[in-house]
Amino acid sequence: MDKTIYLIRHCQATGQSPDAELTEAGRKQAQDLAEFLRGRQVVHFISSPFTRAIQSIEPAADQQDLPIEIDDRLAERVLSTEDLPDWMEKLEESFGDADLKFAGGESGKEATARAMEVLSEMKDRTAAVTHGNLLGLLLKQIDESYGFSEWRKLTNPDVYEVTIKQGIPSVTRIWS
Incomplete structure (x- = not known):
């Protein structure tokens, strides 16, 4: 079945913790974002459990009188549970090696697998809110040319339209 899905990176937040709110x-x-999505006939909203993701999509869901489904599989990838002063370099390395895993963290492959599960279950016209790292991994899964340098260009918020035609996904950035 053909479908269109909107993958969204949350709006600007006060921090990285799960309970960080929007600024x-x-x-x-x-x-x-709510205005942007208004004309796109979204019929389903799904969000990471993190506060900043839910707050990013609440105005759109309210405007269309639709509930927000929370899915833990859209939570941000944990790169490591240890403080990594060189986290940006580690993240870049992980874009090049999907099996790379740091202390207490999740490999890119593991994070991508859980996110792709959600993507495969989404109905046509679903808007899904997640986080930068996980969104970057999803985009890379859909389009191999997507990498670390493209990830660095992500904005808060950001919106990508994924169209799946005859089982083949393609992706286009539609936020400006």
Whole structure:
């Protein structure tokens, strides 16, 4: 079955913890996101359990009087449970080696697998909110040319339209 899915990176937040809320600018971005999605006939909203993701999509769901389904598989990838001063280099390495795993963390392959599970279950016209690292891994899974340098260009928020025609996905950035 052909379908269109919107993969969204959350709006600007106060931090990286699961309970970090949106900033003042992030709240305005969430309103802009709701306007952006209004004409796209979204019928289902799904979000990471993290506060910033839920707050990013609440205005759109409210506007369309639709509930938000929470799915833990859309939570941000844990790169490591240890403090990594060189986390950016480690993240770049992990884009090149999907099996690379740091202390207490999840490999890119593991994170991609759980996110792709959710993607495969999504209905046509679903808008799904997740996080930068996981979104980057999903985009790389759909389009091999997507890598670390493309990940660095992600914005808060960001929106990608994934179209699946005859089982073949393609992706286009539609947020500007």
